[in-house]
Amino acid sequence: MTQRPSGWYVDPQDPDQLRYWDGIVWSPQQIPKIKPGLDKSELAAPHVSDPSHDGVRTGRGPAGNNNQWQAGQPAGAGSKTATTADGSRLAGWWQRAGGLVIDYLLTSMVAALVALPWTLEWARRYQNFLSDWGFSGPMPSIPQNVATLPWQIVVANIGVYGVYEIGMTAWRGQTLGKIVAGTRVRPAESAGCPSLRSAAVRFLVKCANVVLAPVAALGALAFLFGFVNYLWPLRDAGRRAIHDLAAQTCVVRTRGSQTR
Numbered sequence: 001m002t003q004r005p006s007g008w009y010v011d012p013q014d015p016d017q018l019r020y021w022d023g024i025v026w027s028p029q030q031i032p033k034i035k036p037g038l039d040k041s042e043l044a045a046p047h048v049s050d051p052s053h054d055g056v057r058t059g060r061g062p063a064g065n066n067n068q069w070q071a072g073q074p075a076g077a078g079s080k081t082a083t084t085a086d087g088s089r090l091a092g093w094w095q096r097a098g099g100l101v102i103d104y105l106l107t108s109m110v111a112a113l114v115a116l117p118w119t120l121e122w123a124r125r126y127q128n129f130l131s132d133w134g135f136s137g138p139m140p141s142i143p144q145n146v147a148t149l150p151w152q153i154v155v156a157n158i159g160v161y162g163v164y165e166i167g168m169t170a171w172r173g174q175t176l177g178k179i180v181a182g183t184r185v186r187p188a189e190s191a192g193c194p195s196l197r198s199a200a201v202r203f204l205v206k207c208a209n210v211v212l213a214p215v216a217a218l219g220a221l222a223f224l225f226g227f228v229n230y231l232w233p234l235r236d237a238g239r240r241a242i243h244d245l246a247a248q249t250c251v252v253r254t255r256g257s258q259t260r
Helices: 093-114 116-133 151-172 176-181 196-206 208-212 216-234 242-247
Strands: 007-011 014-021 026-032 183-187 249-253
Touching: 093 116, 093 151, 093 176, 093 183, 093 216, 093 249, 116 151, 151 196, 151 208, 176 183, 183 196, 196 208, 196 242, 208 216, 216 242, 242 249
Parallel strands: none
Antiparallel strands: 007 014, 014 026, 183 249
């Protein structure tokens, strides 16, 4: 006789219960039979096999690791992916952060070359200060032109990053970092790339903390704004930062789904 496969069957001792057959013996596990009409609900119901049919089962059996049924769990349950109104999947926070880091590293290297003359001059003044002090006795007060970086270095970094981000965003909605991260900037309410004006507004708000940081009275406020701005997508329903809200843009994924 064909061996009965493991699964849930009508309990031979209690027709109102189901008992699990492990392929060799009956287990002590019992569950009540499904009430009439429950099989029409959205919950998955177990398939009940008649032991008189030589253990042959038809249809879908109980769900689980090996299609074993688990009571009270809807079939196909899953989390809903955040999308735009036209169905493009929104980029996650870590995707955005990864693209930002890549862009920062790329533009920093270019800006370092642009600002190299002022950097070398500042390094020379710093070396002269250390030589005059000689590490003997109390350290004298540091001259202002040594204590602070030349403003040309700050301008070079902001300028290079601005030209790069505004140009790439208006041209194709992607910087090199976003291409690697699989994200793209687009208008929040329509398809296509942001306008040059939107790209500029987005950049200016995004870098407001860097511009205001050297101002003594605004340094702490600038740091706080930058911190809040980059964490804002974590609480925004559209996963947008403050600079996205100002420019009316959003960041979507370019891989794993159709984007516009």
